[in-house]
Amino acid sequence: MSALAATLAEPLYHGYSGTEGVTGFPxxxxxxxxxxxxxxxxxxxxSWFVSxxxxxxxxxxxxxxxxxIAAQMWIGMFILTxxxxxxxxxxLPEPLGSHGPTDSIPIFGFLF
Known part of the structure; x- marks a missing residue:
């Protein structure tokens, strides 16, 4: 990764790594x-059924x-995630993609 790409990525990535296995349902x-x-x-x-x-x-x-309503919220938040x-x-976030961020920067990929 070039120095310019690293400089442009700093406000977005903040140096945080992936959650390494703690994402997911349970x-x-x-x-x-x-x-x-x-x-x-x-x-x-x-109470709707027994009262x-x-x-x-x-x-x-x-x-x-x-x-x-629950399905709409969960599906919408999944797509947003x-x-x-x-x-x-x-x-892609876990468990769809690999653990942690990749080295590519898609938002600035058109510059390099």
Whole structure:
């Protein structure tokens, strides 16, 4: 990598390396979110089906809305993560790409 490329890359890379295996689904934050933060949502969904008066059709509609909203957020954030990884960190994020950033700088590749 030339000196000019290294100088241009410094504001983007900041010298940080990849997370080396800690990215992915089962981390501490995942357990905290699904095990603690979402408890009110679990109670709400269960109450749709076990409480009185019961309306299964409305309960299933609510569950489908929750699944749709969650899928929209997860898929959107996945796409955004891939775009940010390619533009600012030189490659696909884990587990799609290799561990850590690559030596190429795609955002400044047209200069060299």
């Amino acid at each position: 981390n501490v934050g995942t357990y905290l979110i699904f095990g603690v933060v979402l408890v009110p949502i679990y109670v709400m969904v269960i 009185e008066p019961r309306d299964t059709k409305t309960g299933l509609l609510g569950v489908s809305y929750l699944i749709g 891939v775009i940010i990884g390619v533009l600012f960190f030189g490659g």
